[in-house]
Amino acid sequence: MQTDRILTGILRAGALLAVLVMLLIFCFLLIESWPVLTGLSIAGFMADASWHPLEGAYNLMPMVSGTLLASIGAITLGAPLGLASALFIVFFAPLHLASLYRRLIELLAGIPSVVFGFWGLTTLVPLISEWQPPGASLLAAVLVLTLMILPMITITACAALAAVPDELFRNASALGLSRWGTIAGVVLPAARVGITAGIILAAARALGETMAVLMVAGNVVQHPESLFDPVRTLAANIALEMAYAMGDHRSVLFVSGLLLMLLVMVLSAMAGLLEKRQQV
Numbered sequence: 001m002q003t004d005r006i007l008t009g010i011l012r013a014g015a016l017l018a019v020l021v022m023l024l025i026f027c028f029l030l031i032e033s034w035p036v037l038t039g040l041s042i043a044g045f046m047a048d049a050s051w052h053p054l055e056g057a058y059n060l061m062p063m064v065s066g067t068l069l070a071s072i073g074a075i076t077l078g079a080p081l082g083l084a085s086a087l088f089i090v091f092f093a094p095l096h097l098a099s100l101y102r103r104l105i106e107l108l109a110g111i112p113s114v115v116f117g118f119w120g121l122t123t124l125v126p127l128i129s130e131w132q133p134p135g136a137s138l139l140a141a142v143l144v145l146t147l148m149i150l151p152m153i154t155i156t157a158c159a160a161l162a163a164v165p166d167e168l169f170r171n172a173s174a175l176g177l178s179r180w181g182t183i184a185g186v187v188l189p190a191a192r193v194g195i196t197a198g199i200i201l202a203a204a205r206a207l208g209e210t211m212a213v214l215m216v217a218g219n220v221v222q223h224p225e226s227l228f229d230p231v232r233t234l235a236a237n238i239a240l241e242m243a244y245a246m247g248d249h250r251s252v253l254f255v256s257g258l259l260l261m262l263l264v265m266v267l268s269a270m271a272g273l274l275e276k277r278q279q280v
Contacts, residue, residue, distance in 0.1 A: 032254035053249035066231035071206040074145035082153025109151030117215035132228040136218035139227040149202035156198025160191040197271040204267040210235040
């Protein structure tokens with residue numbers, strides 16, 4: 001019993017420390033952003049002519065749209081691919097092949113983002129450029145992000161599918177359902193909440209990605225009119241300009257970081273609520 005109390009205390013302290021770190025990061029971003037949040041008009045972040053810090057124009061909306069479009073595109077491609085991979089691992093692949101395929105997916109999750117960006121810059125961007133110049137574009141960012149979030153979606157979907165009670169399979173078998181009928185009519189609805197939570201967490205990962213997107217997206221501040229237009233995301237903008245930013249320019253970059261953190265916190269909260277619903 002004494003060991004259990006000690007272990008419980010250690011776990012609580014660790015959880016409290018994690019929450020404290022997150023709060024400190026949030027407070028730091030808020031403090032650094034405060035000069036422009038109070039000194040400049042919030043509407044300026046949407047109504048300024050464009051992003052020209054030296055001229056006092058801080059329109060963040062082109063980068064917000066680039067960030068959201070890249071993330072939405074990656075989820076649109078990555079969610080069905082990740083779910084298909086999970087279904088293959090859990091229900092269709094032989095045991096040895098499923099184990100090998102899962103290990104490859106886990107290995108993909110461990111590749112650094114800069115490696116994805118380097119591959120995209122040297123291989124994917126030239127391929128897209130042959131089709132539709134300039135190559136560095138929203139499409140390249142979407143494809144690279146899809147590869148980066150695919151392992152997360154696959155692994156979380158596998159866990160959700162594996163957690164479906166065996167009673168449901170036996171009941172479906174008793175009703176004479178085929179394998180696909182069981183998967184589509186019984187398993188996927190039962191695992192829906194867990195799969196959705198994994199997709200939301202993958203979306204949060206896509207929103208905050210920096211280096212890979214910076215290397216392949218083209219980094220032009222504009223609202224894209226097609227998949228082949230270059231874009232700049234909020235995270236890439238911070239990485240590009242923080243080294244020399246001063247004054248209001250620096251504070252606006254912290255506003256970008258604060259906005260990204262709020263978006264990720266909202267997505268994480270949504271995933272947590274879905275997991276609670278699944279437990280109920």
